[in-house]
Every structure is written in C-alpha cells, then in structure tokens.
Amino acid sequence: MEPVYVQLEKYKRGLITRREYFKRLAALGVATPAIMTWLETGGVSAAQETATIAPEFPPQDEIDSKPIVFRGWAYEPTVVEDNVRIFEEQFTENVDYQTVSGDYDLIIDTMQINNEPLDMFYGHEIGIGRYILQGQLLDYSSWWDFERATAEMLPAFTEAWTWRGDGKLYGLPYFSSVRGTIMVNTAYTEKAGLDTVQLTTWDDFYDLCRQMKADGVVEYPLLNHWFATPWATAWQFLWENHNRGIDLWDFEDAYKPLFGGDHESTKTLETWAGLFADGIHPESSFNMSEGGYVDGFATGDFMFSPQQTYDGKRLNDPAMSQIAGLVDFAAPPEGAPWGKIEQGGYLLPKRERTDQQLARVYRHNSFFGYRDINDELFVAKRWAIDHALNSSYSAILEDPDVLAAYAEWMPGGERQFNDMGQYFRQAVWNPFHQCPWFLEWQIPAKEELESAILGRKSPQDAMNDLASATNELWERYRDVILSNQG
Amino acid sequence: MAELSPASQDQSSRPRRFGLGMTDARFGLLLSLPVAAILILLNLYPFLYSFWLALRDIDLRFGIDEFTGLDNFRKTLESQDVRDAMWRTVKYSVQVTVYSTLLGLGMAILLNEKFHGRTLLTALILLPWAVSTYAAGIVWRFLLSTETGLFPAVLFRLGITDRPPNLMNIDTALTWIAIAHTWHIAPLGVFFMLATLQVIPQDLYRVGRIDKLNAIGRFRHVTLPYLKAPLLIVLILNTISAVNVFDLIYFTTAGGPGAATRVMTYEVYTTAFLNLRLGLGAAEAWLLLILVILVTLAYVRVLYRKEKKISTGEAAA
CATH class of the missing domain: 3.40.190.10 (Periplasmic binding protein-like II)
Structure with a gap:
C-alpha cells in the first residue's frame, strides 16, 4: 500500500473520504485505537479527545x-x-x-x-x-x-x-x-598470544590488564574512561557499578543516594585506585578532552579502552589513528550488560x-x-x-x-559486527540518567572519584564526601521531583 | 645619588590654565566625564543586579526563586569547595603575577638594547599576546600532552625521563597553566615598560657611569624610578588577569585533575552557569570581586605612597 503521505494527498484532493483515509492508515498500522474509536463513533468530535493527532498539516x-x-x-x-x-x-x-x-x-x-x-x-x-x-x-x-x-x-x-x-x-x-565498548589494540593481543578477548566481569577484565602488565606486553594496558570532561569519570562509575549489579540509588525516593564509605561501590573505587597505583593506568588521561581520549588510544600506547561504539571507525581510520586496522572489540559477556546506553x-x-x-x-x-x-x-x-x-x-x-x-573498517569483520550487535542487545539503561540533578552531581563526583584514584583521599573518605554532597542535592530537590513523578 | 624620576624633570609646579579659566585638572575631569558616565551605566546596573541576585535563591533549572537574605553569602563562606578554590586562586595569581612581571621586565630591558634583529624579536614577543585565549589553551594542551605533546617528547628524547612524563599532574597542573598564562600576557607588560624605558634620557646613564655605578646600580637608581608607575600598572593588570582566569583552564584541564585547577572563577561558572543557581553563583562572584578590589587597593596604596614620598622629597628639596 502507498505510504501515509500519499494517502493524505489523496484525502486532501477528495479522492478518498475521511473515513477511508483513516481506514487506510489503520491498514498501514498507523492509526491507533483512538482513531479506530473515532471511526466507530462516526467521527463526531471524538478526534479531539484522542491521544493521536491526524497527519494534517497547515496550508502551504x-x-x-x-x-x-x-x-x-x-x-x-x-x-x-x-x-x-x-x-x-x-x-x-x-x-x-x-x-x-x-x-x-x-x-x-x-x-x-x-x-x-x-x-x-x-x-x-x-x-x-x-x-x-x-x-x-x-x-x-x-x-x-x-x-x-x-x-x-x-x-x-x-x-x-x-x-x-x-x-x-x-x-x-x-x-x-x-559507551564502554571495550576497544582492543590487536597489536598487543597478538604479542600476548591472545586470539580473542572474551569479557566476563569487570574484575576479570582488570585482572587481564594486570596480567598484561606483569607479562611485559605493554606498559599501560588500560586507558579507562577517566578524562578531563566533568562527566567522564562519573559516568564510568555509574555504568560499572550498574554492570556489577550494585545499586547506588533509591529510585522510589527521588534518587536518594544509597552509597557511602562502607557501601559496596567503594570497592569499585578501591579497584580503580589500585589500577592507578600499580601502574596499570596512566595519570595523563585526566587532562585529555573527550576527543583527546579517543586520540590517546589511537596513539597505540594502550591495549584496552572503554570507548563509544562508533569511535571504532575513527580508531581504524589511517588518517586519524596510528593503530588503524588493528582496533577490534572485546566480545561482550554472554547475557550480561556491559557499559551504558x-x-x-x-x-x-x-x-x-x-x-x-x-x-x-x-x-x-x-x-x-x-x-x-x-x-x-x-x-x-x-x-x-x-x-x-x-x-x-x-x-x-x-x-x-x-x-x-562497517566491514570496510572493522578488522574483525562480521564477527566484530555481531559483537557490536550483542553489546547493543544486552545494553541496559540506568534510571539515574533521568535524575534532574544529574548534571549537578557530576561535578562533586569528578572531584571525589579522581581524588581517590590519584591517591589524594582514601576511597572511603571520597565516597563519604561524595555521599554528603549528593545528599545535599537530594534534599534540595526531593520534593520537586516527587511532585513531578507522582 | 638621588633618584632621578620623571617628576623631578618637571620644571613647573604651577597649575596650567586652559580656555574658560579651567585648571588642567578640571579640564582632565571634563574630558573623562563621558567615559565615566558610560562605565557607570555599563557597570552599575550589573553590579547592583548581581547583589540582588545574591540575596535570592534562584535556581533556573528547577524554577526556584525565593528571597533568602544573606544566606547565599553564609553558604559561600562556609563552603569548603569555595575556600579551596579561593586558595588555589591566590596561589595561581601569585605565580602568574611574579612570572609575567619578571619576564615582561626582562624582555623589555632586552628590547631596549640595540642589536640586529631587534625589530623581528619585538614582533615575535608580541605574538603570544595577539593569540586568542582559546588558541593559547589548545596549543598548550597539545604542548603538554603526555601522548602527543612536544615538551614530554623532548624530555623523553633527551633521555631526561625514561618515558614521556605527565607534566600536568595533580601537583603541577596549576603551575603549568600559570606558565601558559604568563606566556600569553607577558608581552603586554613588555610594551608598557619598553615605552617608558625608551624615554629615559641617556644623559642620566652617563651621569651614572661618571658616578661609577655598575649595571645593577644604574638599573636601581636610573631605570627603576622611571619604571615604578608602569610596573605597578602591569602588576595590577597581571594580577587581575590571573584572578579572573577562566578560559585558559576551561580549555586545558577543565578544572582537573580532581579539583587541582578549579579556581574561583571556575567555581562561579559551575554554580551559576552549569548548575544555573544564579543566586549562589552571584554570592561567590561577590567574594571574588572583593578579592580583586582588595588586591587592587593594595597596589594603588603602594603606588600612592610612592608618589607621595616622591612629591614630599621634592618639596623638601
């Protein structure tokens, strides 16, 4: 059947009746139950009460x-x-x-x-x-x-x-x-004798990074999502804890923070601080812009990095990357989310x-x-x-x-394309993203998380301080959020 | 040897008179009036408006607008983040002021000498000042980048470090931005001071040599008295530029790593423009303004005291 706009044109020219027009929309799967109700009631003013409006447009x-x-x-x-x-x-x-x-x-x-x-x-x-x-x-x-x-x-x-x-x-x-798709510099996996990199958990992934360092494969195996942009470190903290099944928020109480120094998420931060202290991760990432972070991985100095899926193309572009043709995706874990939508x-x-x-x-x-x-x-x-x-x-x-x-730039071809699809199909959405004070929260989160990673604060103190700053936001906006969420 | 200042060269202490029977002071005041009126109009309204904002809890994102009196000022003074940002601002401003003033002075003295290529060097020295702050920020970010930067690569290639170092770490980032800032604003001071150096009568240096003054002595007793006024102006401009730094930090570190480069302007930007809490942001901006006023007053006081001392010395003579 002809598309919606052709039907509309016919209706406008009087070639079909209004009733016929909506019937055809219904046949196209366009009309909603509300339109069908309008048809059933003879069309008298019912259209005004429907949730769906008709595709009728202003005069030219x-x-x-x-x-x-x-x-x-x-x-x-x-x-x-x-x-x-x-x-x-x-x-x-x-x-x-x-x-x-x-x-x-x-x-x-x-x-x-x-x-x-x-x-x-x-x-x-x-x-x-x-x-x-x-x-x-x-x-x-x-x-x-x-x-x-x-x-x-x-x-x-x-x-x-x-x-x-x-x-x-x-x-x-x-x-x-x-975001968080693990990019793999295959020059190093080849050096390490790894055919594929199959992800299971974040802890296992970090263990692999440590192993690569210990084996002398690469000086800095990992370039994590820790760059200068205010949201960078905060976002990885959110998605990684979400992937680990750690609840940070009470969504029913206007995003009340559940974390603090003795919360499970503090272990995530301890792990991060350990990666930095043990030389698995460089300090220079904290001054990179978002583009600089992608370009940083493109230098070939690192083995793994959680990046945006679409940056795989840029990383495999010889005009923009020193490791073009070498950047594959690690296979996502079976049946478990990785990264964030x-x-x-x-x-x-x-x-x-x-x-x-x-x-x-x-x-x-x-x-x-x-x-x-x-x-x-x-x-x-x-x-x-x-x-x-x-x-x-x-x-x-x-x-x-x-x-x-995609096959033109994906070194892993159809397998890599399918891995990408699996990242997508298993991806999860974190309801905290809808928190109206999300932007405000990123500022103290960056400061506290980075202070802990860089060893300026203990992870416990950083999480306590972050909880304190977050509680201020929660208390300030709680009522207005609850009144809008019913 | 007595200080030979420009004031001592003035042969007449009587006020000159222009047409309409006005003294030069009154005539000067009259000429300044239009500019003063425009400045008052352009500054007074935002000045008062920001104070009005500071008395309210205005949160655009959440539609909050309530009169809260001095509560924003209390929160600002109690905030550890603000105190930390203020301390960083002081550290940063001292570094930029000292570096840029000394560098400016050194370059001005150098350019005051006659040598081949002086014109070219003068143009080259001016270049950083002509560059936009955005461009300066981007250039310095690339110069300092561990992965792609020139400086770390040079240190590594020369064998000074065993790998390209991270110069912008949590301890050094503020200083490197201060160096970038110095590179950017020092040329302004060069031209202020060079202009003064070029009007110092050469006879005074000859007198100095007759009095057996060495180079340091000639600088102290001949050059410095002339440079005092432009030097103080440069100090004020450099300090205000440092206290008000924002774009350079925005384009290089965005306040990080951690909060290592989060100075007061960045704090105000975050509160007022990222979080859209205009009242609290205005209170923070007032704190910054008070800092700028205090520093400027201190400089003006020094300048005024010096001038007073000079004129008192002349009267005694």
Whole structure:
C-alpha cells in the first residue's frame, strides 16, 4: 500500500473520504485505537479527545512563511543541511536549521527556559528529566507513527527515552551507542598470544590488564574512561557499578543516594585506585578532552579502552589513528550488560501549537528520527553507513548495506559486527540518567572519584564526601521531583 | 645619588590654565566625564543586579526563586569547595603575577638594547599576546600532552625521563597553566615598560657611569624610578588577569585533575552557569570581586605612597 503521505494527498484532493483515509492508515498500522474509536463513533468530535493527532498539516502559505526551527550541536552540519534539504524537497517544507556553538546544553537550557521558538533540538537521554521538570518538553505519544516506531526500537533504548514519571516517549533516536565498548589494540593481543578477548566481569577484565602488565606486553594496558570532561569519570562509575549489579540509588525516593564509605561501590573505587597505583593506568588521561581520549588510544600506547561504539571507525581510520586496522572489540559477556546506553535524540520542545502545526513538527522530527516519505530509515541509515553512528532501530543493526559499510573498517569483520550487535542487545539503561540533578552531581563526583584514584583521599573518605554532597542535592530537590513523578 | 624620576624633570609646579579659566585638572575631569558616565551605566546596573541576585535563591533549572537574605553569602563562606578554590586562586595569581612581571621586565630591558634583529624579536614577543585565549589553551594542551605533546617528547628524547612524563599532574597542573598564562600576557607588560624605558634620557646613564655605578646600580637608581608607575600598572593588570582566569583552564584541564585547577572563577561558572543557581553563583562572584578590589587597593596604596614620598622629597628639596 502507498505510504501515509500519499494517502493524505489523496484525502486532501477528495479522492478518498475521511473515513477511508483513516481506514487506510489503520491498514498501514498507523492509526491507533483512538482513531479506530473515532471511526466507530462516526467521527463526531471524538478526534479531539484522542491521544493521536491526524497527519494534517497547515496550508502551504503558512509553511512557507513560518519555518520549523531546528537546532543541533555542530556534528557534520553539512550532512544535516543536506538531510534538511531532502526533507524540504520531499514535503515542500521550510526549515530553519542552525548549529549551536559553545556550551551546547547550557545554551539549549537557556532557550528552553526563555521559551524561544524551537521545534526540534538534539539532546541526550540524560537531559530529559530536567526539561520535563521545567515543563518544556513534549512527548511523542500523539504522533501517528508512535506505536509502529517504538515496536522497531530495541526496548532498553526506548525505555531510556521514556520518562519514568508518565511512561511517555520524549525522544526519537538520532544516534545510539554503547559507551564502554571495550576497544582492543590487536597489536598487543597478538604479542600476548591472545586470539580473542572474551569479557566476563569487570574484575576479570582488570585482572587481564594486570596480567598484561606483569607479562611485559605493554606498559599501560588500560586507558579507562577517566578524562578531563566533568562527566567522564562519573559516568564510568555509574555504568560499572550498574554492570556489577550494585545499586547506588533509591529510585522510589527521588534518587536518594544509597552509597557511602562502607557501601559496596567503594570497592569499585578501591579497584580503580589500585589500577592507578600499580601502574596499570596512566595519570595523563585526566587532562585529555573527550576527543583527546579517543586520540590517546589511537596513539597505540594502550591495549584496552572503554570507548563509544562508533569511535571504532575513527580508531581504524589511517588518517586519524596510528593503530588503524588493528582496533577490534572485546566480545561482550554472554547475557550480561556491559557499559551504558548512550543516545542522542530528536527532542520536541513544548510550545503553543495547533494540531496542524504539531503534525508538521512530528512529520519533520520523524523524518530525522524514523522514516522518510518512502518509508525508509533514511537518516539513521545514512549516519550508520557514512559515520558509523549506530541506531536503536534493530533494522539498521541487521541491514546488509550497513554491515558492508562497517566491514570496510572493522578488522574483525562480521564477527566484530555481531559483537557490536550483542553489546547493543544486552545494553541496559540506568534510571539515574533521568535524575534532574544529574548534571549537578557530576561535578562533586569528578572531584571525589579522581581524588581517590590519584591517591589524594582514601576511597572511603571520597565516597563519604561524595555521599554528603549528593545528599545535599537530594534534599534540595526531593520534593520537586516527587511532585513531578507522582 | 638621588633618584632621578620623571617628576623631578618637571620644571613647573604651577597649575596650567586652559580656555574658560579651567585648571588642567578640571579640564582632565571634563574630558573623562563621558567615559565615566558610560562605565557607570555599563557597570552599575550589573553590579547592583548581581547583589540582588545574591540575596535570592534562584535556581533556573528547577524554577526556584525565593528571597533568602544573606544566606547565599553564609553558604559561600562556609563552603569548603569555595575556600579551596579561593586558595588555589591566590596561589595561581601569585605565580602568574611574579612570572609575567619578571619576564615582561626582562624582555623589555632586552628590547631596549640595540642589536640586529631587534625589530623581528619585538614582533615575535608580541605574538603570544595577539593569540586568542582559546588558541593559547589548545596549543598548550597539545604542548603538554603526555601522548602527543612536544615538551614530554623532548624530555623523553633527551633521555631526561625514561618515558614521556605527565607534566600536568595533580601537583603541577596549576603551575603549568600559570606558565601558559604568563606566556600569553607577558608581552603586554613588555610594551608598557619598553615605552617608558625608551624615554629615559641617556644623559642620566652617563651621569651614572661618571658616578661609577655598575649595571645593577644604574638599573636601581636610573631605570627603576622611571619604571615604578608602569610596573605597578602591569602588576595590577597581571594580577587581575590571573584572578579572573577562566578560559585558559576551561580549555586545558577543565578544572582537573580532581579539583587541582578549579579556581574561583571556575567555581562561579559551575554554580551559576552549569548548575544555573544564579543566586549562589552571584554570592561567590561577590567574594571574588572583593578579592580583586582588595588586591587592587593594595597596589594603588603602594603606588600612592610612592608618589607621595616622591612629591614630599621634592618639596623638601
């Protein structure tokens, strides 16, 4: 059957009735039970009560005079501009796309607080908590393709975009990754006589690092996720404890911290301090920027490093890496999560809009975050093929064109591609990412965790001090969070 | 030998008169009025507004806005993080001021000599000052990087260390940023002082030689009296630049490792702009402002005392 927009065009031209139009939507799997109810009740005003709005758009003169406002960070803006052009051509649309330079999150926060005109912006799943608390984010539940799209996403990734307070979806996937994917410099595994690196637990992995040091394979076997950016060390602490099954938070009590000096997570920090003290890990990582951290591994000085999945391409690029063609993934543990889900998404700011205007924004956002006029995952596939940005749409992870593109830079070929898929399918989402004071927490976390790793504080003292700083945040925001989560 | 200062060269102590019967002091005041008015307008409002913010608990991210009186100041003064950041600011400022002033003075004296290539050297010395702080931060981060940096590589290649060292460790990072800051701002002082050095009458040096003064003696009794005013201005500018450092740290270490380079401006940035707690951030900024005012007052006092001493000496003579 022809896609949704063709059906709409026919309906607009009077070639089919409104009832027929919605029936065809239903046949495409687009119409929700609410639309079917509207049909059953004869369509009298019931549409106004439905959660799903119809894909009906403003007249062309309104589209021409009022662009959709899209803001994003400055990643490959020429590709995005081209995608915008394709969208405009496919739908005779009008988009004002600009990149935001500087402190992206802060500028977007300010735009949100000031209620500036904005229809779509890039965001991470860790940001939705604070936007929702500000009452400045709109969910996608009334989008006509909502059910079909969510059915195609990997569940844990969908869950990450779903606000715990109301169970609604607040983001469509731009890129998806597993931060913490263990990159392996195969020059050293070959030297060590290792065919593959199979992960089991973090402790076993660190033991392997120690063994490599003891065997003289490499001076610094490990480049952990400990770099200068405020969130780096804090994030690994969160995901590693989560992978270890250690609970840091009471999610039912507004993210009350459960940790302190005598908590199980202190052992994680002790292990980290031991890695540094025993020369398994260099001190220089603490001054690296995020890009410098990837480039640091690309120097070939290290054997293992938890990185973003998509950075595998950069690390295997001869123009950017001294170990191009040598960077494989360690095989993730069987049936257990490793690392953390990380996603960029297309978020929809809450603004005054008519249903038609909202439909127009949904059409725009879903072109980027779901399918184009030809019902293709066009944008997601383009990012995957050209830039190795993964997607939480399982179809992308299984697409032969994507596999062929990845095989060009993956030294492990299809096996490595499948390992990547396994990282994705086993990845978990940490509900703390939705904590509205997540950003505030990262600051003391960086300070305390790094002080302990570098031996300036005992892990117990660092965890006690971090607990104290965290409790201040928890007490300050507890009521406002509980009142928003019901 | 008596100090031969520029003031002692002034032959007239009577106030000159311009048109409209104004003294030069009044005429100078009149010329300064437009600038003063603009400065007051541009500074007074934010100055008062920041104080108003400091009296409120404003948390943009969570929509909190309450009058809390002096509570933000109490929290700021009680905060161990703020105390640590303040101490780091003092350590950093002392280093930058001393390094940049001495380096600036040394380079100014060097450029005051006549030698081949002086013009080229003058241009080269000016270059770091012309570079944006962002670029300076990035360049120094790369120079110091253990994995890809020039300095660690040189130390390693020369056999001074057995592997490229981590220069920016938790103990040394602040000092290395102070060195980078010095590299960036020292040229400003060079030109302040060089301009003064070039107007010192050469006769005074000849008199000094007749009086059998060696190089140090000539510097102390001829050069230094002339340099006192520009030196104090350079000290003030360098100190304020050091106390207000932010971008250089932002682009090199982002406050780390741990909190090793988290100075007061970074603390204010974190509170006010990352956490969007404007009231608390404003209170912290006021503490920083008080520090800047105290340092500036101390310098001005020294300058004023010196000038007073000079003019008293002249009167006695």
